[in-house]
Amino acid sequence: MNERLHSVLAQRGVSPESLAEACEVDPKTVGRWLGGRVPHARHRFNVAQHLRVEENFLWPAPQRRPQRPGGVGSDLVGTYQNRASVPRETWLSLLHEAETAIDVLVFSGTFFAQSNPHVAKMLSARADDGVRVRLCFGDPTGQAVAVRGREEGIGDTLAAKIRASLTYYRPLLPHPSCEVRLHDTTLYTSLFRYDDTLLVNPHVYGQPASANPLLHLKRAGSEGWFDTYADSFDTVWASSRPWTPDQEERAAHGQD
Template identity: 75%
Template sequence: MNDRLHSVLAQRGVSPDILADVCAVDPKTVSRWLGGRVPHARHRFAVARHLRVEETFLWPAPARRSVRTADGSGGELLGTYPNRASVPRDIWLTLLSEAKREISVLVFSGTFFAQSNPHVAKMLAARASEGVRVRLCFGDPAGRAVATRGREEGIGDTLAAKIRASLTYYRPLLGDIGCSIRLHDATLYASMFRYDDDLLVNPHVWGQPASANPLFHLRRADDAGWFATYAESFEAVWADARPWTPEQ
C-alpha cells in the first residue's frame, strides 16, 4: 500500500476518481497506484503537481548503498526548497505520523513547529507511546549562543522570548516516557528535523532567520553520507545540552 498517497489524497480532499481525471487514466489505474504500483514518470509528475507535494515524497527512490555521486551525497538528496515555508505542511505531518523509531529536532526556537501544527505535542506523545524515541533540543534562552544569534538577526532579546514561548507548547511532554527536552548553548549552523531515516536540514545564513533560509530533504543511504554527518552533529549537541526544567 502507498500510505503516503492515501494520506495526501485524504488531506487534500481529492478522491481517486478525481485524480484519475486529472491524470487522464482509468480509476482502476489509480487504485493500483494506491495499492503500491509506481506510476509512469509523466503520471508521477502530474500527481505531485496536482497534490502540491514532492514526487519523491510519494514515491521514494530505493536507497542505493553501493553508488556514490560526484558530490558525495550518495543519492541521499530527495528535494530542496528555497525557504522553510515552501515545504508543504503535509510533508511535516506525514513524516511525524509515520515515524516508527525516532523523532529528533534541533532548533533555536522552533516556533513554527508548534504554530503550524497546534496538535504537535499530542502527536509527539502518541508516537512516544508507540515506542518512538522523541528528542527535542532548543536553544538555551539564557545562553550566549542565543544572545549572539539574536544580535546577528537584529532582533536582540526577541529570540530568547520566542524560545520561552515555544517551550510552553511542549510542557505536557515532560512526564511522558520516551520524550526528552533539552536546552543547548551551541553555535547552530543548521536546524534539523529527523524522522527515522528522513532528515530535513534548514541551514542558517548569517543575519537572516532560519525561516528565510533554504531547506533540503535527505534520506539515509549509507553510514558515510550527508545524513550521517548531520546525525552525528545532532548527537554531539544533544550530549552537551542540559535537560529542560521549567522551574529553573
C-alpha cells in the same frame, strides 16, 4: 503501488484491516504499504510471516543508486528554496509515519508548534507507539541565543520566542520516551529527523531560519550526509541540559 502485496492479500483472503491488527499498526499504515511505501524491517518480517510468503517477494531489494557526480551524496533526495516553502502536509506526514525516532534541533522552532497546535499530542502519541522523541531548543539564557539574536537584528526577541515555544511541550515532560533539552551551542543548521529521513535547514548569517534553504536527506548508507548531520545532533544533545521549567521560572521570578 505494491501490486505483489495487493495480490497476496487477495489470494490469502486477508483484509488490510486484518493485516494491520496482526502487525499492530494503524490501518492507514497498511494503506501506505499498499500504496508503495516500504515498511521498517520488523514490519516487513511480520507481514511476511503472517502471509506465509518470502519477504523479498513482497519487497525486492532495490538496486544501488550510483554515486551522484560532483561530490553530491546519494543521501540527498530533494531541496527546497527555503524552509517556509515545505508544505505543512510534509511535516505532518513525516511525524505521523515515524516509527523509531523523532529528533529536533532548533533555536526556537516556533513554526513547528504554530503550524500544528496539536504537535504535543501527536508527539506523545508517537512516543506511546515506541518512538523516541528528543527535542533540543536554544537556551534562552545562553550566550549562543544572545549572539544569534544580535546577528538577526531582533535582540532579546529570540529568547522570548524560545520561551513561548517551550510552553507547547510541557505536557511531554512526564512521558518516559520524550525528552526536552536546552543547548548553548553555535547552531549552524536546524535539524528535523524522522527515522531515516532528515530535513536539514542551514543558517545564513543575519537571516531567520525560515528564509534559508532546506535539504531533504534519506539515509542511503553509512558515512553519508545523513550520518554526518545525525552525529552532529547527538554531539549537541550530549552537551545540552534537561529543560526544568518549574525551577527556571522560580529562578527568573525570585523567591516569594
